[in-house]
Amino acid sequence: MDTILGPLYDAVSWIIVQFHSFYSLIFNKDSGAAWGLSIVSLVVLIRICLIPLFVKQIKATRNMQALQPKMKAIQERYKNDRQRQSEEMMKLYKETGTNPLSSCLPILAQSPFFISLYQVLNHIAGGRVVGVMDQSLVDSARKAHIFGAPIASKFMDSASKVESLGATLTDVRVVTIIMIVLMSLSQFYTQRQLMTKNVDLTVKTPFMQQQKMLMYVFPIMFAVFGINFPVGVLVYWLTTNVWTMGQQMFVIRRNPTPGSLAYKQRQERLRAKGKIVEDPAEVQAKEAAEAARAARQQPKRQTKAKRQVGGSAQATRSTAGSQQETDEATSGGSRETKAGKQQGGGKSGQRKGGQQRPKHPSHPSKK
Template identity: 75%
Template sequence: MDTILGPLYTVVSWIIVQFHSLYSLVFDKDSGWAWGLSIVSLVVLIRIALIPLFVKQIKATRNMQVLQPKMKAIQERYKNDKQRQSEEMMKLYKETGTNPLSSCLPILAQSPFFLALYQVLNKIANDQAVGVMGQDLVQSARSAHIFGAPIASKFMDSAAKVESLNASLTNVHVVTVIMIVLMSASQFFTQRQLMTKNVDLTVKTPFMQQQKMLMYVFPIMFAVFGINFPVGVLVYWLTTNVWTMGQQMYIIQRNPTPGSIAYQQRQERLRAKGKLKEDPAKAEVRQAVEEARAKRQQPKRQTKSQRQSATAQGAAKSPGTPQPEEESRPVDTETKQAGENRPKQAGGASAAGTPKSGQRKGRQRPKHPTKK
């Protein structure tokens, strides 16, 4: 591996030495601040160089989400013919310009730098010159501590090895455990943010299940492998996780996936600022709904005495209770006389066919003829 990655050792060590020379103007050259910030700066430099690949990763991930229903249909259609299934998949990728490996480009691109840094720190821990770092720089890096833990120490190191680096095993364990927890938590939050805010919820695909599984797998992997990483490598990986989390938050806020929760929130922000042109019909409907909500009044809570008073008033106004207006209504004299002078028919009804129950109060009912 040294033969293959030898040139990369030189590149990584040269970058670290240049940043170390810069930070030595402010901090002690043998301090953990100078060497730790050099590693952080290495991460920032690599991630800036990988921004174009990250943009390709975002586009590839979105294209894969859109193609999932078509891919599932192809798998169902040619489930008994694997060769034809692969051919149709490749045809679909070619037609849409999608590369499934694009989503892994940032991780693949920075993996060689990660391995090179891992080996550089291992050689520093073993007091070996590496790349452009001579013995004097190696001794300076070995004596550098980050919160009491040497940058070349690991969680699994023996007490004798840690003492040779002028540190205690307890400090190394505490620092490495805290960094591993932060590293795993940042990875989990980054993946969860992607799943909850930047995924089209209108389409249920196997891709969503895969992403949900990775949300739990990656933190566990970091926790398992982290105990074998030197403190300097943990600084590198924690920094790149925080960078990825911040970069993803920026992308989700500015350019979210259509149909996702983040996309709806962005549309609402643009609409509130007046930067989003809305369909007039939808705007009228939304305005009518908002006006109806504004006019709607919630019923006021009444005390027991108020409820009893309202019940008594309702009983007083029931249909069976005579109203004062009806009782004081004057009787039409002419109508009364006309009703008395009408010829009487059998059954007690008037000639006009007016029923008995329909006569007003104050009128005299016709008398039935007396049988002799």
């Protein structure tokens, strides 16, 4: 590996030496400030060079979010034909000009420099020359301490090795643990900010689940691998995490994903400044939709016991209502029958009273 990455060793060590020469004008050349700031400056220089790749990463991530519904439809349609599924996916990428690997470009581009710095610090810890660093520079770097921990020491180093670098094992482990915790927290916050503020929550896609999983996986990876990295590499890693967090905060605030929470907040800020004038019809439609949503009440879910009690009560009320209707109908019929009889009796009496038997004329008496 030293033969393959030899040119990168030279490049990384040369950059560190140049920054160290500058900071030696301000700090002691053997101090941790001079060497630590040299590593931080290396990170800043690399990240500035990677800004174009970061812009591509943002565009690729948004394109992937927009394509997730179509990708899911392809997976459902050809779930039993993996080859056809892959062909349709590649066709979709080609039609939309999307490259899934673009979202990984900054990480892939940093990897060679990260590995090179790791190897340079390992050579420094062993007192061996590396790249453009001669023996005097190597000895100076070995003496440099950051908060009491040598930049070439590791959490897993033995007490004798740490003592040979002029420190104690307790100091090294305390510093490495603090730096690993800060690395994990910065990575978690960066990923959480991406998930909660810069994702269109109206579209549920597998991409969101993947990002949510990474939000918890990356901090664990930092904790596992961090104990095997030299303090100088932890400085590099923590610096690049902080840079990524600040860079993402800037992008989310200035150019958020449409439909996301950050996008709505940006629109509100622009509206407050008078830079966005909305159509009155759109405002009324939005207010009507919000009012309808607020007025809509979702039915509350009841337990099985409550449903049974409610059903029994309803059945009882239904039975009582039916019985009441039956009684009312029966009572009404009786009243109608009775009234009919009374009416019939009156008419009969009237006929009897009104009908008079004709009086026969009296027969004249025989005279």
